[in-house]
Amino acid sequence: MPMEKTFDAAEAEARISAKWEADGAFRAGANASKDETFCIMIPPPNVTGSLHVGHAFNNTIQDILIRWKRMQGYDTLWQPGQDHAGIATQLVVERQMAAAGLPKRVDMGRPAFLEKVWEWKEESGGTIVNQLKRLGASCDWERNAFTMDEGFHDAVIKVFVEMYNKGQIYRGKRLVNWDPHFETAISDLEVENIEVAGHMWHFKYPLAGGETYEYMERDEDGNVTLRETRDYISIATTRPETMLGDGAVAVHPSDERYAPIIGKLCEIPVGPKAQRRLIPIITDEYPDKNFGSGAVKITGAHDFNDYQVAKRNNIPMYSLMDTRGAMRADGRPYAEEAATAQAIANGTEDFDEAKIAAMNLVPEEYRGLDRFEARKKVIADITYEGLAVTKLVKSIDVETNSEHLQLVPFVEDKPVMQPFGDRSKVVIEPMLTDQWFVDTAKIVEPALDAVRQGRTKIMPESGEKVYFHWLENIEPWCISRQLWWGHQIPVWYGLDLSYDGKLEDEEDLDEVDILGLLLSDGMLQRGTVQHCAASFEDVQNGFFDNNADIPNPLSHARIVEVADKHAAIETLAASLAEYNVNQDPTHLVYPVWRDPDVLDTWFSSGLWPIGTLGWPNNTLELQKYFPTNVLVTGQDILFFWVARMMMMQLAVVGQEPFDTVYLHQLVRDEKGEKMSKTRGNVIDPLVIVDEYGADALRFTMAQMASLGGVLKLSEERIKGYRNFTTKLWNACRFAEMNGVWEGHATSQPPQAEARVNRWIISEAAKTRAEVDAALEAYRFNDAANALYAFVWGKVCDWYVEFAKPLFDGDQADETRKTMAWVLDQCMIMLHPIMPFITEELWATTGTRAKPMVHTDWPTYGEELIDADAMREMNWVTGLIDDIRSARAQMHVPAGLKVNLLLVGLDDTAKAAFAANEALIFRLARIESATEAAEVPKGAITVAAEGATFAIPLEGLIDVAEEKARLTKSMEKLAKDMGGLRGRLNNPKFVESAKPEVVEETREKLALGDEEIAKIQAALTRLGEIS
RNA sequence: GGGCGGUUAGCUCAGCGGUAGAGCACUACGUUGACAUCGUAGUGGCCACUGGUUCGAUCCCAGUACCGCCCA
Structure with a gap:
């Protein structure tokens, strides 16, 4: 059956995919002919994810590499x-439950909710896998991993326990990004800073005791421009x-305006x-003298900069809000709290973190208000009291036409960068909360050294600078999230009963002890003890020791496990009461409760390389494929994922997870803008695949992928590369x-005699070297x-045309063989980029030992290059081009x-012409050729190396x-030759330049001069006609 | 404000010491033994600017301007 005129991608892709999968073509080790391994870990997409152009690009690059290496044996x-995407997944499932009219998460309880999440995952978690398959991604799908799989889960917990035991993980009260909608800490990555229209209010903070000072402002020359007596500082x-x-x-130490009141x-x-x-009014380097009034209020618990200032200066940080971003309503009455705070500020009372955390400095009338409501009320209250900074505004009374000067509060409208939760879309609140942290400073050095010493290479190189910059200034990593879906932190807490020596072990438990424990202050006020272990069974010994x-x-x-501290107190009380009555020690229990938080998804995906290979078991795969070779990922997650994987793998197994990191940019639209639903410029890769085929999309991706390049995707381009697939298809159809x-x-390179055939074989060999060099260097655009x-440029434009006359001649047989071989090479070398059409052509065109996906990648090189044939x-x-052009x-x-x-x-x-006469005749539309002594009058002249050609067209x-x-x-030509001659006439050029450059320049000049002479002769000849 | 990039043909981008390339677009012609998802020919560049290094700079260095991205 003859081939169709075009490749039917829609029909073929599904069929070919199914075949690959049925054959296990992508299994680890498939087609391996050497021991050397090549392993890529996919950057795990969110289990909730669906394929976007970023995935399409990222996975195309990986697939090109893996297919190329697989073919190489x-x-x-x-x-x-996939990763479990804590917040995203929880959100999706909660939404779905709401839509189905199911109870809310909190009403349902943790175990029931998690069951729902798993149900959802089983039903919908495979979406992106199927989409990746449509792209042709040749992953070993049978090994598909998930960060919440049992083995992976256990690995994550084991790492936490180990790092905890090494002191690399600790719990502490820190300022974190708090999402008031989801009521959890979130990572920097999950925060989008967006510029919004904001306001800057100016308020007066009166000095204590009605004190005053001379406030002066000066211009650049030091002349006083404002001088007044103030009893306040403006903020x-x-x-x-x-x-x-x-x-x-706080004010800057060099700010003279405020020096009198420091x-x-x-x-x-x-x-x-x-x-x-x-x-107090303090000095710190943080305030900017030229910004606002130069004086900054320091609210350590609600601003990241202020937090640093407060820490440096030992300023208490008072939390004002609850987990939903409303003003706190807990704690003692405001009057009492304020008195304590005042004592602290005066230095008459000591404070510690816990004490400060418990204090609620929100006055009664603000308690329970949403933060934005509270803002309005604060402004209104201050303004009402006349403590807002004001300015004079001139207004004209329309009726009397008289001018009025009026004092109005000074409020600047200014754009401010505001943090938003990328999923919740609410304003993120910096919040002081108890969180778990990785002490990154302790594990960062090996990750830095690995790149510094070249064991891991980041491409493009600018990525290394960014990597160093971030890691050298690394902050502790907050790894706890107040969610249910994820790896629950393996730490249990118990009540600290050995508190301050009240309970002595010299005697047995008596009624006095029991009453001491049960009295209201007894247990509540006590601290807790904590132990970390992989399971409840394993953690018990720690508590026995306590x-x-x-x-x-x-x-x-x-030791029994209960839900939380509250339940623990109740359980212990009940147990003690019972014991007090019946003195039966067998019923006595010591309740412990597990930390309810889960780990940041990045903590688990930070273990992706070893976790997916079966660590901590020393699996065959772990031995074989780890450390892996390349990580292909977006520049945007260099810190959040790449750097953390480096730190984690080095901390856990002491090896770099990969030798090369290939970073790429975000895929944008053709104008270079981010794709977004609101802009309406989103390109759906699957729609593109439907319309143009996966191969066209993939070729476009490869072609865009210059190192460090901006990725601008345009549909026009994709269309162009679809045309390219058709071109290849039709060349094969012609054959x-x-x-x-x-x-x-499938054949060896044919032993060809004809220069044309030797030439195209040489071109193929040249191309093979270029493609390999490009792929080795991750220059996918160069390969494409x-x-x-x-x-297109050599095989289709020239070789196929040359072959037409040859099919009728003596060399028809070798030409057929050569064409078959050359087209095979096209298919093979294109396969990593365009797997579908090449697999289809491979099956259509000959008898093949193996499917294309497992066909051996060529290794031929110099030995196939015939320099004479190329010349x-x-x-x-060149001659054909010139004749066509002249015509x-x-x-x-x-x-x-x-x-x-x-x-x-x-x-x-002469020899060249004779050997290729048929081709020249055909392509330049020549009827006959005759030797002539000179160019006749009235002819077109074409100058070539070693020859002049003429087409007599007199009249x-x-x-x-x-x-x-x-x-x-x-x-x-004369202009070019002028330049060359100028250089050669410069003695310094001849002295300093490399000899081959000088020689090359001489040759170019000679050839150019020769051609000029020929053209000159032709012009002279023309001049004779009149 | 700090860090990292970019500025080359109308557009999108390669090139990064030897005097400028591709694809697309554009113009003209064209049913030449596969392909109109095509063919042939053609137009198009003070390689952002100013200095420096060099025999020689689009390429290296310094500065300026503008544009991105990341972090504050």
Whole structure:
């Protein structure tokens, strides 16, 4: 059955995919002919994800590499998988439950909810896998991994326990990005900073005790421009509601305006007058003298910069909000809290973290208000009291036409960068909370050294600078999330019963002890003890040890797990009460509860390389494929994922996870803008695949992938590469029509005699070297372009045309063989980029030992390159180009076959012409060729190396036009030769330049001069016609 | 404000010491033994600017301008 006119991608892709899968073509080690391995870990997409152009690009690059290496006979593994995407998944499932009218998460309870999540995962978690398959991604799908799989889960927990035991993980109160919608800490990555229209309010903080000072402003020359007596310090803020938690006012140490009041106290101008807090005026490098008033309020618990200032200066940080971003309503009455805070500010009372955390400095009338409501009220209250900074505004009364000067609050409208949760879309609140951290400073050095010492290479190199910059300034990594879906932190807490020696173990538990424990303050006020282990069973010993010092039989109480601290207190109380009555020690229990938080998804995906290979078991795969070879990922997650994988793998197994990191940019639209639903410029890769085929999309991706390049995807381009697939298809169809494939099996390069055949074989060899070099260097664009230039520019444009006359001649057989081989090479070398069409052509065109996906990648090189053939065919194609060009410019009808005169051919030219006469005749539309002593009058002249050709067209050509044509090309040549001659005449050039450069320049000049002479002769000849 | 990039043909981008390339677009012609998802020919560039290094700079260095991205 003859081939169709075009490749039907839609029909073929599904069929070919199914075949690959059925054959296990992508299994680890498939087609391996050497021991050397090549392994890529897929950057795990979210299990909730669906394929976007970023995935399409990222996975195309990986697939190109893995297919190329697989064909080369490496033992390859492309490990696929998904991560559990804590927040995203929880959100999706909660939404779905709401839509289905199911109870809310909190009402349902943790175990039931997690069951729902798993149900969802089983049903919908495979979406992206199927989409990746449509792209042709040749992952070992049977090994598909998931960060919540049992084995992976256990590995994550094991790492946590190990790092905890090494002191690399700790719990602490830190300022974190808090999402008030999801009520969890989130990572920096999950925060989008967006510029929004904001306001800057200016308020007066009165000095304590009505003190005054001389406030002066100066211009650049030091002249006083403003001088007044003030009893306040002016503060600018974009977040007035946080004033309630201010701990200080800071100014720059060099700011002379405020020098007189450093160290004094000022009053926060909000809240009940009687309990206004006084806070110190301190100096710190942070305030910018030129920004606002130069004085900054310091609210350590609600701003990242302030947090640093507060830490440096030991300023208390008062939390003002609850987990939903409303003003706190817990704690003691405001008057009491404010008094304590004042004592702290005065230095008369000590404070520690826990004490400060428990205090609620929100005045009663603000308690429970949403943060944005609170802001409005603070502004209104301060303004009402006259403590807003004001300015004079001129207004004109319309009725009386008289001018009025009016004082209005000074509020600047200014754009501010505001943090938003990327999923919740609510404003993120910096919050002081108890969180778990990885002490990154302790594990960062090996990750830095690995790149510094070249064991891991980041491409493009600019990525290394960014990597160093970030890691050298690394912050502790907050790894706890207040979610349910994820790896629950393997730490259990128990009540600290050995507190302050009240319970002595010298005697057994008596009634006094029990009452002491049960009294309201007894257990609640006590701290907790914590232990970390992989399971509840494993953690119990730790608690036994803690309890060793407390009285019998409590020290031997059975350890039970309860929900939380509250339940623990109740359980212990009940147990003690029961014991007090029946004195039966066998019923005594010591309750512990597990930390409810889960780990940041990045913590688990940080273990992706070893986790997917079966660590901590020393699996065959782990031994074989780890460390892996390349990680292909987006620049945007260099810190969040790549750097963390480096740190984690080095911390856990002491090896770099990969030797090369290939970073790429975000895929944008054709104008370079980010794709977004609101902009409406989103390109759906699957729609593209439907319309143009996966191969066209993939080729486009490869072609865009210059190192460090901006990725601008345009549909026009994709269309262009779809055309390229058609071109290849039709070249093969042409071959089919000419019997090229008859009896063809995958072959060795044919022993060809004809220069044309030797030439195209040489071109194939050259291309193979170029493609390999490009892929070795991760220059996918170079590989794609080299293939495009070879397949279209050499094979289709020239070789297929050359073959047409040869099929009728003596060399028809070798030409058929050569064409079959050359087209095979096109298919093979294109396969990593365009797997579908090449697999289809492979099956259609000959008898094949193996499917394309497992066909051996060529290794031929220099031995196939015939320099003489290349030179000769370049001369031939150049001659044909020149004749065609001259004909077109002289308006010789395309259909008109003409006679060609050969003038003064040297031996080389003569031989070249004779050997390729048929091709030249056909492509340049020549009827006949005759030798002539000279160019006759009224002919078109074409100068070539070692020859002059002429087409006699007396009476047909426009002499003036031919003169103009020749003059133009001569002028261009003369200009170029002028440059070359200038260089050669410069003695310094001849002295300093490399000898081969000088030689090359001489040759170019000689050839150019020769051509000029020929054109000159032609012009002279033309001049004789009149 | 700090860091990292970019500025080359109308557009999208390669090239990064030896005097400029591709694809697309554009113009003209064209049913030449596969392909109109095509063919042939053609137009198009002070390689952002200013200095420096060099025999020689689009390429290396310094500065300027503008444009991105990341982090504050």
